[in-house]
Amino acid sequence: MGDDHDPERRATDRSPPESALRVNPELDALFDQSPIAMVFLDRGLRARRTNAAFRRLIGLPDEAIIGRRPSEVNGPSIKYWPATQPMYWRASDGKAWNERTLAEQVMDRGVPVVNVHMEWTSAGNRRVLSWSAYRVTENGRVLGALSCLLDITDHAQAITRAHARLELLERAGSQIGATLDIHHTARELADLAVPELADRISVDLLDQVLQGENLPRDGARTLQFRRVAVRDSAVSAKIRYEVGDLITLPVTSPHAVALLRGKPLLARNLAEVRGRFSGTPAVAEAFHARGVHTLMVVPLVARGVTLGVASFFRAEHPEPYGEADVRLVGDLASRAAVCIDNARLYTREHNTAVTLQRSLLPQRIPQVPGLRIAHRYEPASRTAEVGGDWFDVIPLDTGHVALVVGDVTGHSIHAAALMGQLRTTTSALARLGCPPEEIMRRLGDVAAEHDDEIGATCLYALYDPESRRCRLTSAGHLPPALRHPGGGVEFIDVPGGMMLGVGPSRYPATDAELPEDSVLALYTDGLVEHPGQDIGTGMSHLARTLTAGSTRSLDQLCDSVLAGLGADARDDIALLLARTTAATVC
Incomplete structure (x- = not known):
């Protein structure tokens, strides 16, 4: 760039004489009386003239400014830059301005600076200024640069x-x-x-x-x-x-x-x-x-x-x-x-949904011959979840007993209402003597009349205490677990039809023999399905819990199952345990 860019080599004899700065009384009055702080810098970046607004802004008289470059001005109430660095200021956009950049951009290239925001601290008082500067020429000769400062602190703070x-x-x-x-x-x-x-x-x-x-x-x-x-x-x-x-x-x-x-x-x-x-x-x-x-x-x-x-x-x-x-x-x-x-x-x-759902669940489990029954219903731990899980025990005039568990998808009053309708329909059809396959088909028709987004799963088991034979059918529900008298647990393979309400389906039934003193466990998916865990893992955990638990008290077995699998459940849980006995009355 050459020596011509060195401020030290910009001799004052190349600067305009003082008389050149005062050529017109009207312009002099405009400069001196302007409310915008202004300072004229010569080719050597030395201050040649200031107005009253500029002197008030920086808190220094002309004697401390005229003839000095910015790096040479240091008053008792203001300090623009670190003493070891000739920094003129740092604009709000992070760009550092010093004498060299000012000389290269404004003086040499004639590129003006317009409305650059800068921070200025004087006597501990932080101000925000808008700075503009442009080159001044006469007949092609560069006289210097005029720098203008406007206090915009209030505007910037707003x-x-x-x-x-x-x-x-x-x-x-x-x-x-x-x-x-x-x-x-x-x-x-x-x-x-x-x-x-x-x-x-x-x-x-x-x-x-x-x-x-x-x-x-x-x-x-x-x-x-x-x-x-x-x-x-x-x-x-x-x-x-x-x-x-x-x-x-x-x-x-x-x-x-x-x-x-x-x-x-x-x-x-x-x-x-x-x-x-x-x-x-x-x-x-x-x-x-x-x-x-x-x-x-x-x-x-x-x-x-x-x-x-x-x-x-x-x-x-x-x-x-x-x-x-x-x-x-x-x-x-x-x-x-x-x-x-x-x-x-x-x-x-x-x-409202919880109240409705609880009112639709069985308030009292009836005594039935040949079975001892325990049950639990646990709402989800998160208040943002209200499920449609349900269960029922239906004694029939034939001496048989129907065990039912189901789960309506969705979490709303609508889901709870559908749950109640399915439970009522199941009870009515069972008492009319309809076989399990027919009951499940009719339940599918009921669910299909509701919103397409709501469906349900259901497991229906018809048990004969005399023969200890159980006929089961499923609509997309998880298989029941059977704990044998010796402690081993198996899951009964029930042919699974489609969920209720998603379309026409067949619901074939299967027969299973329940040994005396065995425990049949019907449950909803909230018991075995947890985030980040495969449902098969949950079913294996259920089998181990049933094996380890004592069958002397079904209530205690229910509690141990819920304690082991139901903690922090994300969905409602319905659990129905039925132990076969030789007695005719529970």
């Missing part, structure tokens, strides 16, 4: 805050509502808010809403809230109401006022906190002990239903809440409220 808020709302979309559980969703809101938005947060839902009831009627003097989440950044902070506590508040309390009006309540400073939110000495003492200086209570509203409130507190965080924070937290609360409402609606449907 943009930064807007980006931070958008980023927070984006994280809320991915982090809140990961499950259909009310308490877990409320905790996700608390985890997102602390410590970024608050030093403490509590989420309180109306107890009536959690119980599936409507809002209190007009005229009520108190409201009852149930605390579902609370988090404090200070580990040792005292929590007055823990998760699960019932909180009764008058309708004049801030929580109730925010909820009933559907609008946030804000306390910007300590005086407003004491005046508007410290309703009782206990509350005032709690706020004082925690150091709360600003807070807001935001209603949680989704689909026109007011669910409760979320309260945000700041203690260590120095900035008070403002209207921008209210808008941000309002958006955050709205998203969280929808997720909480989804969980609430699901929980209500889940509870």
Whole structure:
């Protein structure tokens, strides 16, 4: 590039004389009175002229600037670069600007710099500036470069805050509502808010809403809230109401006022906190002990239903809440409220389905000759799962007994309703004396009348206590296990027809003899099918558990089977054990 690019070789005699910088009174006034900070640099990058805005910005008089390059200017209130490196500044895009790059780009190539954002720290005060520079020529001769600086700190901070808020709302979309559980969703809101938005947060839902009831009627003097989440950044902070506590508040309390009006309540400073939110000495003492200086209570509203409130507190965080924070937290609360409402609606449907399903299961197992029977029904451990597993024991006038177990696919009220219909139909057909093959075909017709996405499996066993013969037929169900008196276990090979409801199918039956004191085990797939495990492995585990268990008490054997195979089940489990006896009555 040559010596001509070396700032040290740019002699001042090649720079324009001082008189060349003042040629027009109007232009002089424009330069001097401009609110934009400007400095003119000669070919040697030495400052030749500044205006008042520039001197105010860097906090130095002309005497400390004129005749010096940027690397030579160092005042008591500002330092642009490390002493060991002639760094002029580092722009927000990461590009480093020093005297050499300024000379090469602007002076030599004539490529202007336009609106480059830079950070400037003066006396500990960080500012964001917009920097522009362009080459100045006259009659083809380069006079120097004019550099302009505009303080855009407020604008940049507003943009930064807007980006931070958008980023927070984006994280809320991915982090809140990961499950259909009310308490877990409320905790996700608390985890997102602390410590970024608050030093403490509590989420309180109306107890009536959690119980599936409507809002209190007009005229009520108190409201009852149930605390579902609370988090404090200070580990040792005292929590007055823990998760699960019932909180009764008058309708004049801030929580109730925010909820009933559907609008946030804000306390910007300590005086407003004491005046508007410290309703009782206990509350005032709690706020004082925690150091709360600003807070807001935001209603949680989704689909026109007011669910409760979320309260945000700041203690260590120095900035008070403002209207921008209210808008941000309002958006955050709205998203969280929808997720909480989804969980609430699901929980209500889940509870309804569970209630319906349990009401349709046998409430009492009848006594039957020649058999001792034990049973278990276990719902899935995850609240997001409600199955259609069912079982039944049907004594017949002929002295025979029908043992049935089935599993409706899907997890909904619809699935529970189909389960009840299949159980009722099975009982009616069995009492009419229909053979197992015919019963299964009729059940297929019933299931086919429902949604195409719902099907069912079923195993039907018709046992004769006198001959100890058992006739079995299956609609896609897992084979029953037979524990022999000596302890060995086999799975009875039952020809498997298609699932109920997926199309016409034949359901051939097979006969098996059950020795006296043997145990027949009918079960649903939730017992032996687990994520990451082959179903054959689960059936082998079932066989070993049946072998190891004692048959003296079928109830204990049921418990040992569930303890060994049913832990953390992802689906409902129905288990029916029948031990053959020589007695005529159980």
